[in-house]
Amino acid sequence: MINKKLPKMFYGGDYNPEQWDKPVWDEDMRMFQLAGIDVATVNVFSWALLQPSENEYNFELLDEIMDKLHENGLYACLATSTGAHPAWMAHRHPDVLRVDFQGRKRKFGGRHNSCPNSPTYRKYARLLAGKLAERYKDHPALLVWHVSNEYGGECYCDNCAEAFRVWLQQRYGSLEAVNKAWNTRFWGHTFYDWEEIVPPNELSEQWGPTRTNFQGISLDYTRFNSDSLLECYKEEHEELKKHTPDIMVTTNLMGTFKPLDYFKWAKHMDIVSWDNYPAADTPVSRTAMTHDLMRGLKDGAPFMLMEQTPSQQNWQPYNSLKRPGVMRLWSYQAVARGADTVMFFQLRRSVGACEKYHGAVIEHVGHEHTRVFRECAQLGAELQQLGDSLLDSRVPSRAAIVFDWENWWAVEFSSGPTVALQYVEEVHKYYDALYQANIQVDMIGTDADLSGYDVVIAPVLYMVKSGYAQKVEEFVQGGGTFLTTFFSGIVNENDIVTLGGYPGELRKVLGIWAEEIDALLPGKQNRIVMKKELGSLQGEYACEMLCDLIHSEGAEIIAEYGDDFYQGMPVVTANTFGQGQAWYLASSPEPSFLQGLLQQLCRDKGIEPLLETPAGVEVSRRRKDGKDYYFLLNHNAAPQTVDAAALDAVDVLAGGKAGIVELPAHGAVILQAAASAEDTRSGSAQGVLSR
Structure with missing residues (x-):
């Protein structure tokens, strides 16, 4: 279980009260309760507020936010804020700024613009994580730690070049081994001194993201970049664990995100979490595969759905609305494949900057009388009804x-x-x-x-x-x-x-x-x-x-x-x-x-379909305490019928025996049955479940 303080699926998402006047907070609390929201991810991009200068920290506003959540029965997924360094840091310590693939030094701006091998960045990120953990270790709202945000990006600066050489020495031990691994006799690339090795960007070996003269060099630099960002995460993880050894620590992954080896990252995460943002035309099987991949990162353990949009996204070429029922449907798809949380970005829409048109539970109109809010409130009530029945259940696969x-x-x-x-x-x-x-x-x-x-x-x-x-x-x-x-x-x-x-x-x-x-x-x-x-x-x-x-x-x-x-x-x-x-x-x-x-x-091998269904109707199964939970998910824009009589199951949400199941357009039904006994190969399903 992620946290015994809240023995149900977490329901909530990213909340940025620091962007709003305080009277709005009270209205937010009222609407969160209407929607059944019980967890807020806070402090994701607040580093500049928490640390106005090198030796000055100010936690008063965050104290108010944490207290406000607790007073209203909400819990905090507390972020460390290190996903975007403050402007003063970039101005005074330019080593924190990345050098891009073309060899250009970045200026302050955007996010994920911190060099992972900058001594300055690592120092202040580690300090901030430690101060947050020490300050809030006993706060009753603290539920889970969220390190940084959506790690990614590459850097090709001199600090990274130096760190890359150290990484190579640790991996290979000698220049002779490096030359052999990279086949450097090709094109006369033999290295005789570690300082001769430079990062493979557009100024050296590569002329595009995947076009390279030396695959070995580029492959190792990709490994190195993933490891460098992982080291940043591990340093913050260590600081948090010093003060809160029993609080789970995670960072939000991004599914099939190419630059980072998530199997390696997962070894250092207490629970995997990820952000699910399919386009309107993304095959639903591709989304299901990514959920299964996130579950697979930690040997089948449940994961956190950290972010999804309640309705539309803001960065795709065509930001279509989620049709009625689709948000609920896709939420249950995540749960069906191992999610123990349903969370959104964002809880209230921002008023300015690049995410002001990204969907939210609370729209710009500011009240609960919207289609999106009603759908969110319905899902919140259903998750309350499910309670802890699905928590820590597993997905048996052969x-x-x-x-x-x-x-x-x-x-x-x-x-x-x-x-x-x-x-x-x-x-x-x-x-x-x-x-x-x-x-x-x-x-x-x-x-x-x-x-x-x-x-x-x-x-x-x-x-x-x-x-x-x-x-x-x-x-x-x-x-x-x-x-x-x-x-x-x-x-x-x-x-x-x-x-x-x-x-x-x-x-x-x-x-x-x-x-x-x-x-x-x-x-x-x-x-x-x-x-x-x-x-x-x-x-x-x-x-x-x-x-x-x-x-x-x-x-x-x-x-x-x-x-x-x-x-x-x-x-x-x-x-x-x-x-x-x-x-x-x-x-x-x-x-x-x-x-x-x-x-x-x-x-x-005796592996049969979970159920026979019409095209576009997905079935997945989770298992816990001798019970199987079947999720019937209709991805069609028209109603569908499924014969589930053979399961001898009951409808978890509606109650009653489930025989012929009528699925509305974009509908989802959860059935509970006695665990099936078809897993006959020695050690198969039970082996998977117990790993």
Whole structure:
């Protein structure tokens, strides 16, 4: 449980009373109570108010805010304010300002403009966190700590260059090892002194965010940047824990945010939290995948939905309103996939600057008689009704998809074979194939224990880290089903090609080797021709983007290419290895093929859909104390009907037995049933639940 002071799902969001006159605060408190809001995230961007100068601190206004919340029965998610340094700091200590990718020194402005390796920034951020923790450690409103805000961005200043060299010394130990890892004999790049190494920006090795002469250098600088920001977080985390060891500490992540390795970050977070801002046309399965990824960062533990908008966003090209019911629907989608909080940005709309048109619980009109407020109040009442029934429940899954930030970076730093290959989009294709069938999956990192799963899918596993091939072999040997795809097993963790034939270290378990990789031009396709029926799969299917030209080394050939000079060569193979199977897809198939194949692989392991539903109706399940909670989520703009009689369930919110469930447009229903007993593989679901 996040905090026993409030044994229910937190409901609230970002609140900025410092931007308002105090009479407005009283009106806010009244409206928060009407909406069922019980948590406010405060102090996110107040550093300039808290610290007017180098040696002066003023906490009087924050004292009033914290007391006001407590007096009105609200709790605080208290931020450290270090996401935006004060103007005086930038003026007096320019080392806090970043140097951008083009080599230009920034001026004060915006946010996330602090160099993570600035001694000045780290000193004052650490001091502020410590002072806040010491002052509010016993305050009854304090519920959870929120460090900084949405970490991100890069810096290429001299401080970062120096810190990068230290980072390299710690990682590699010697210049000889660095030269080998980066293959610096290419283009005469051999380094003889640490000072010769400079950050890879537009002034040196890169000419775009993913275009680089030396993948090893750029990959390591990306790792270094993620680690540098993480060190800033860890320093504040340490200060907070000195004074409040029992209060959870988090920072708000941003889903599939490329620059930061969130699996590494999660190891230092007491609970994962993230900000969910899909566009109106974002596939709902993509949002579901990201929720599952956030849950997967800490081995399936519940997470915090820290931010979402009650209605519209303000930074997208077209800021559409959330249609009636969609805010509630998307909130329950987060809960269904592991969220133990529902929180918004923002509780009251700002009057000026760049977020004044971002949605809020309290709109500019200032009263409760709005559609958005009524919807928020309805959800608040429902969360009160749910109480602690769902808190700390888990999402049982017997299938997993591997997601790896370092692999993502390496794939998109690659100098070929196609610019069309987008790692997250390719992973999402495999996720969506199972999502459409209501088959629940975990999103896991390369450090995850595989023994609790029956099926593991690793799309585009370009980088195979040390020891991972052996982990895969042991998983398959023990009876698991493993599937990977084209452009896998190519390089090691330093982006050095594994010689001896693709897919490198995975060659043994897959029973194939790849001779060449063909990149298809936009609009061009090849064909997957089935050699035999496989479940619902028969006949031909389109494939595109990349085509590995593979040879079987014992793997069964399931399908062949239908066109071009490699017509008749294998495109889909399955290799029996020990008690399990390892599958390889040598091209990117059309969705119907993926759906048929992945559903069949799951069916072969006894993994069935949670429910059969109409298109656009999502089903997810959480489990706690011998009870299963099924979330039926209608993403359609028209009503839908679901037959849930087989669950022998009751409607948690409406009461009564659930047989034929009528879902209104954008409607959501939660059903409670006795926990199912279909998890039969030894250690599968229970292993996942207990990790």
